[in-house]
Amino acid sequence: MNFLFSHVFDKSSKSILLSLFVNVPLQSKSIELSCYLLRMALQGTSLLVPSVQELAKQPIIEVPERYVHPNQDPPILCNTTFPQVPVIDLHKLLCEDATEIKNLDCACKEWGFFQLINHGVDPSVVESMKIGVLQFFNLPIEEKQRFWQTAEDMQGFGQLFVVSEEQKLEWADMFYVNTFPLHSRNPRLIPNIPQPFRDNLEKYCLELKKLCLRIIGLMTKALEIKTNELLDFFEDPHQGMRMNYYPPSPQPERVSGINPHSDAGGLTILLQVNEVEGLQIRNGGKWIPVKPLSNAFVINVGDMLELLTNGTYRSIEHRGIVNSEKERISIATFHRPQMDRVISPVPSLVTPERPELFKTIRVADYFNGFLKQELQGKSHMDVIRIQNEIGK
Ligand SMILES: O=C(O)CCC(=O)C(=O)O
Numbered sequence: 001m002n003f004l005f006s007h008v009f010d011k012s013s014k015s016i017l018l019s020l021f022v023n024v025p026l027q028s029k030s031i032e033l034s035c036y037l038l039r040m041a042l043q044g045t046s047l048l049v050p051s052v053q054e055l056a057k058q059p060i061i062e063v064p065e066r067y068v069h070p071n072q073d074p075p076i077l078c079n080t081t082f083p084q085v086p087v088i089d090l091h092k093l094l095c096e097d098a099t100e101i102k103n104l105d106c107a108c109k110e111w112g113f114f115q116l117i118n119h120g121v122d123p124s125v126v127e128s129m130k131i132g133v134l135q136f137f138n139l140p141i142e143e144k145q146r147f148w149q150t151a152e153d154m155q156g157f158g159q160l161f162v163v164s165e166e167q168k169l170e171w172a173d174m175f176y177v178n179t180f181p182l183h184s185r186n187p188r189l190i191p192n193i194p195q196p197f198r199d200n201l202e203k204y205c206l207e208l209k210k211l212c213l214r215i216i217g218l219m220t221k222a223l224e225i226k227t228n229e230l231l232d233f234f235e236d237p238h239q240g241m242r243m244n245y246y247p248p249s250p251q252p253e254r255v256s257g258i259n260p261h262s263d264a265g266g267l268t269i270l271l272q273v274n275e276v277e278g279l280q281i282r283n284g285g286k287w288i289p290v291k292p293l294s295n296a297f298v299i300n301v302g303d304m305l306e307l308l309t310n311g312t313y314r315s316i317e318h319r320g321i322v323n324s325e326k327e328r329i330s331i332a333t334f335h336r337p338q339m340d341r342v343i344s345p346v347p348s349l350v351t352p353e354r355p356e357l358f359k360t361i362r363v364a365d366y367f368n369g370f371l372k373q374e375l376q377g378k379s380h381m382d383v384i385r386i387q388n389e390i391g392k
Pocket residue numbers: 242244258263270278279318319320329330332
């Protein structure tokens with residue numbers, strides 16, 4: 001253990017780890033829990049906050065100051081015509097339809113987002129997931145408490161990226177879990193999720209992992225690079241799932257459901273559970289709503305895929321807004337290379353005309369840095385950007 005301490009962890013991480021072990025009661029020092037805490041000690045935590053779902057049940061007319069976000073960019077008006085996020089057909093892609101491959105390429109270059117139809121995921125698995133997540137958020141608060149985040153682990157119910165007591169909070173609750181690799185799961189969470197939701201979640205996360213690998217494989221075709229150049233990074237990927245519950249708000253224009261951000265990972269697959277509008281993406285300086293399509297997933301490129309493709313595919317800022325009448329639920333499933341991988345732009349996408357735009361970085365370093373700060377735009381990518389003529 002000492003060898004591990006001195007070679008893998010820096011000084012401050014070692015002291016967090018040691019204090020964790022001292023603070024864990026003897027009877028709960030099972031090997032599984034100890035190993036889990038050891039890994040989590042190096043990852044992000046978030047300050048504990050109360051449930052917004054519970055707050056929104058109160059007869060309030062004004063939202064509490066801690067949830068008021070002044071100076072938000074307005075969305076574009078509904079009666080103006082605006083460009084729509086591209087819709088891509090997976091079935092056509094798998095039939096090697098050259099036009100659809102081109103459409104995929106343009107969507108990833110120009111939008112960083114697309115809606116995927118004919119995605120091949122078993123509809124009964126998706127439907128069970130939709131029912132399960134609603135029931136899970138509607139459990140009595142006393143039952144949900146045992147799934148709440150702790151000071152040491154951001155997995156569970158709560159909010160992410162809360163780094164100070166003064167920080168404005170989002171008008172939403174979320175439930176975050178790591179699903180793959182298995183050792184990244186918190187033994188306190190998934191095994192205690194009520195049935196049949198637990199089994200459905202297992203099926204869903206496996207199906208989405210397969211879909212992610214399919215999409216990355218098709219992206220390599222669109223990019224005209226060797227399949228393994230990208231796929232190797234996503235072999236046995238890390239997968240995390242964030243279920244979002246946005247309650248209605250008495251002052252929707254004053255709150256933020258989820259702050260503008262880009263996703264740190266590689267590829268995100270989002271399910272808009274109850275088809276209530278709320279997701280907006282920044283395109284051409286404007287916030288464009290993504291209209292929920294039934295039987296579609298919203299797919300987006302994350303920062304690590306932007307890095308790997310040397311900026312060819314773009315990780316785009318997006319946000320979630322809330323409304324005054326209806327709750328909104330979404331499930332974002334994130335995929336990225338495993339923590340110990342080192343990533344840099346793939347060789348085929350680095351040319352004399354387009355030199356490297358990003359530095360080489362360990363996934364764990366990028367991800368942990370991302371988690372330690374407030375969620376705000378694409379600012380974390382500045383850490384890895386090389387300031388050459390193209391990258392400016
Ligand atoms: O709820 C949404 O549509 C967006 C969710 C999101 O961006 C996230 O969970 O990172």
